[in-house]
Amino acid sequence: MKQPFEWDNYSDQPYQLKDRGFKKKMRKKELFSLFKTILIALIVIPFSLLAMPFVRRKKIISSTFFSLGVDFTREPQATQDMLDELEVEHILVRFKLWEMHTLKNLQTFLKNNSNKKITLKILQDAEHIKDSKLLEKDLNEVFTATHNEVALFEIGSTINRAKWGFFSVNQYLKFYKTAYTLKKKKFSNIKLIGSGVIDFEYHYSAHTLFNLCKCKYDGVSALLYVDRRGAPENTQMGFTLLDKIALLSTMIWLSPKTTQELHITETNWPLSGTKPYAPTSEHECVSHKEYANFMLRYYLLAFASQQVDSVSWHQLIAPGYGLVDSREGIQKREAYSTYMYMLHTLKNAQFLRLDIKRDYYILQCLVNNQLLQIHWSLKPTTLRNEDFFTVYDKNGQKVEHELLKIGASPLYIFIANAQ
Template identity: 70%
Template sequence: MKKPFKWDDYSDQPALLQDKAYKKSMRKKERVSLLYTLFSSFILLPLGLLMMPFVKRKEISSTEFFSLGVDWQRETQTTQLLLEELEVQSILVRFKLWEMDRLDELKKFILQNSDKKIILKILQDREHVEDLQLLKNDLHVIFTTLGTSVTFYEIGSTINRAKWGFFSVREYLHFYQVAYDLKKNEFQNIQLLGSGVIDFEFYFTVHTLFNFCKCKYDGVAALLYVDRRGAPENMQLGFTLTDKIALLSTLVWLSPKTKQALHVTETNWPLSNTAPYAPTSEYECVSEKVYADYMLRYYLLAFASQQVDSVSWHQLIAAGYGLVDNREGIKKREAFFTYKFMFATLKNAQFLRMDIKRSYYIFQVLVDDRLLQIHWSFKETTLKNQDFFDVYSKSGKKIEDEILTIGSSPVYIFITKEVGQQVNASERI
């Protein structure tokens, strides 16, 4: 059976595998690898937790940090116009190995965006997982055609979900080894991202980073979704998004298999009332307003960690989870304008600190030598709008109210340069 999954064009992912007997037999076949995944995590996850306080933060380039996922096959002309409007300088595009006949179209799109840093996420199917010679042939064509016009090639995706074609980390490592051998022997100038684990299932990540495979990564890719927990600040097994990033960064730091680079190459929240386009059930879906709030807060928390090199939002145009809805023409959602203002404001920001007190968050950066604080709170509260404040909503609208309401939607507060060093805008009334 060469293709055990069927692609769902609505949600841009494989449909669930229906053949339970097939899944059971494949997992039984891979039981040694699955046992290694389990036992290695028993040792290395506790070690990672112990070492978390000792991992130093990096200086993250804000320009490259804010990346955006783009479907180059969807609304192509509109996509290009939207990218020009957003002025993003880093994008992620996906390429399906079962569509090699469309490689020239992809090349054209990449050359159109040659001024940007590009991550190319190469999506696998079961045929390429099973036939490594076919994989080698097709990767050779891709690397030859695109070369260093792509900044990073992400090899494989969502490796811990059977519907994506892998039944164990062993299978993934053999898959990745083909790409690494090509890089080592013929394409030394390209850069490869690996691992590709989705969600907070770091026991799979451990196996991809600590193993006997004779391969290395130029950076680690993670599909770090937190949508099933609601807000990005919410906990899962005692871990907030910030904690998950810290643990993942520590595992990358400890691993002998990779350079110290971590890229979140996929994350989002599904949108309410968009079935069948939403990639999850209605239970996990949120409103367009909440989606924009969560997106901005995710980016701020990840940037404040100073441990993530880039976050690629998934994605620009998608009816069920994108910044733009294309079901009836082109509709820019609230999140589009939130992303646009976020990038325009923070693309040259220098991070200073993040303060959190009683569920009140203050993200602080320098922007063109001006102090910028971004405030949000779980409990709605108020703040006096001082004469030396210059205040904007999350989408860039000027706020001149005498009393500011601070709640779940982050508020941008620029502070006059002369007093920026002396005042803390966190004093609430």
């Protein structure tokens, strides 16, 4: 990236823009688009809220629901070894348009993982946002090199944060349309997803889904973080994670711009004590235990919604927020085991129902024709361990206590003789 946009290699994101005059100037240029964003949101969001009860659940393919973000340039051999160990069937790979020299390495990595479903997240910089011809040239090169291995191309990311280069939805739509036009001309078989709005800022999502741009999505991407609210069950403006998913799913259902696919392409919690690698302040950071618990519960809630086609955890190796710390060699965190057991247990699961009563959660599904209940509670309690229970903790360790402690760490309870 060029000035005033600079990349922070510690947290894997751009630095905050410090030039207030530049930000003010750019936002002033985009006032018309910002006005449209507000106007569209005032119409779309209330209507979507009314329509939420009428949106049906989809049939989610559990094997590709559990996706994992990876950096193909970071510890490549260790990354490949862990992907093989995890047996993950869906990965999301980031590619930076300002690092076109890494394209051959990307090709090699994708071919080594051609047995997996791959989402390629194409990250923008200011130069490619400004220069449509450069963008078309480089996208053409990327699509040519990778289209045989990639199932989904996510075009752009984090469009509602100025430090990522976009100052309005109109700017993003112009950026996305370049990719869409190229698809129509030369790559009709590829699938493009957008719009990459981060957090619960659905006024931007509304504008990306309801507009006059001559372009469409093959699915919608969202960076649905809830880390600033603490636990994934916590509310924001009265909305739980399930409510946020339902509202966005409804907007997608109503939009003429997209197919009915929703992919959460980035989410995580920052880890305490990892500055400067943590992408937020210490106030938002959590312990290793909380990180593993929150990750698992986020996945369980998103899976229970049956409205999300995939969730990509961000990411495998990252000292400040990943499953693995790479500061002093490869060190797998507790969450690595939690992710592995979740994936191995649920990748062939058939969802049945989610029951919530007084902050006590029970997700029920069938796994190989056996009933599995996953229990957790925001208010610690106990449950008798029955003779027909086989119980495992979040990391796959068998639990044989007479009284089961039900709390923040979910327990997997397999129930015998269920068909």
